[in-house]
Amino acid sequence: MKTLAEILEGHTREGELYEPIDKGRIRCYACGHACPIPDGAAGVCKVRFNRGGRLYVPWGYVGGVQCDPIEKKPFFHAYPGALAYSFGMLGCDLHCAYCQNWVTSQALRDPQAVAPPLVMEPDELVRDATRLGARLVVSTYNEPLITSEWAVAVFREARAAGLATAFVSNGNGTPRVLEYLRPWIDLYKVDLKSFDDRHYRQLGGRLQPILDTIRTLHAMDIWVEIVTLLIPGFNDSDDEVARLTEFIASVSPDIPWHVTAYHEDYRMTSNGNTTPAMLLRAADIGRRAGLHFVYAGNLPGLVGDLESTVCPGCGTPLVERDGYLIRAYRITPDGRCPSCHASVPGRWSRQFDGQITTRPFAPGARVRLSAV
Ligand code: SF4
DSSP: EEEEEEEEHSEEEEOSSSSOTTTTTTTEEESSTTOOOOTTTTTTTSEEEETTTTEEESSSSESSSEEEGGTTOOSSBSSTTTEEEEEOOOOOOOOTTTTTTTHHHTTTTOTTTOOOOOOHHHHHHHHHHHTTTOOOEEEEEEEEGGHHHHHHHHHHHHHHHOOEEEEEEOOOHHHHHHHHHHHOOOOEEEEEEEEHHHHHHTTTTTTHHHHHHHHHHHHHHHEEEEEEEEEEETTOOOHHEEEEEEHHHHTTSSSEEEEEEEBBBBTTSSSSOOHHHHHHHHHHHHHHTOOSSSEESSSSSSSTTTEEEETTOOOOOEEEEEEEEEEOOOOTTBBTTTOOOOOOBBBBOOOOOOSSSSSSSSTSOOOOOOOO
16 A cells, blocks of 8 residues: 555655755755755655656645635735635645644654645536636645645636635745746745744744745735744743734834634644633733734634724724624725724725634535624
C-alpha cells in the first residue's frame, strides 16, 4: 500500500516560485523559510521537492472542501453574510503545538494525521462554488502559501466566474510570493500568533517575515484582517499584546484585529482555555493602541458588542452580529456610515443579500437561510 507521501508525489507539477542555486540545488520562495533544497530532497513543508534540479509542487487535489460563512474565516469587513467556498491541501511550513487544523496541516509529519486527498481540478472547484452560491473562494485549512501555484490556478478560474478570492494564512511570506499572488487575490487574513520572535521559533518560524508580509499586503491594497489566538501563558501578557497591536496600528489603524479564544488542542493541553475576561482585556489594549476595529471571537454571546462593527466616528452600529449570524446591516451602498457618512474601510457589496448559512456545511448538503 502506498504511503501518503507517495500518493501526494503523484499529484504534483513543476512549480514557478524557485530558482537554481548550484550543484543541482534550488531555492524555493513560496514561504519565508526560502529553503535551499538539494536534488532528491524536500523543503521544510515536505510537500515541495527537488527532482533533477526542478521544484515539484502540490497539484490537482484538495485535502478538504467546506462551505463556511465568511465571518468564520474571519473577514468582518468584506461581503458580510457571503458564502466562502473553502478548500485546503495538505502540509504546513510551521508546526504549532496547538494547531486546530492539524489533521491536514501536519499530514506528512504526524502519523496520527490521516487526511486522504480528493482529486479535483480548478474548474470543478469553481463550478461547485458557483452552484452553491458562493461569493468567494478561499484557500485555507493548511498553509496556502506553500501551495500558491495551485491557489492561483483556482483563483484564475474564480475570477473568470466573477468570484472574489482569499487566503487564510500564517503570513510567512516572501516579497516574491506576494508579487506572484497580487494579481489574483482580493482578501488576506494573517494569523499574527505572537509578537515575540522566541515564540515564533518554538512554532518553527520567525516573526520578521510575518510583519513584512502584513506591511507589504497593505501597501499592495489587498484587504487585510489580522487574527491573534490568545493563548494563556503563551502570548497574552499585556506587554506583548500592546506591542502587537501598536504594530498593526502603525501599518493602519483601519486594519481589523480579531482576538480569539483558544481551546486546548493537539499537543498543547495544559495552558487552560481563554476566558471572556481575557479577551476583553486584550481588546481594550488593542483599542488603546489606536485600532479602530477590534473584535473578540470564538466565544459568541460572551463578549458584549465586540462581535459587531461600530462606526469609529459616531458610534452607530454598522453590522450587528451574533456569532456568525448577521442580525442587522446598515452600511450604505457606497460603503459609508448612514449617520455621519464616514467611509467604512473594507470591501462591501452594494447591499446585504441575505446570508446563505451561519454554520459550516459540506458541499452537497445545502442550507439556505432566508434574508435577515
Ligand atoms: S514552501 Fe517554504 S517550507 Fe516549503 S519548500 Fe518552499 S520555502 Fe521551504
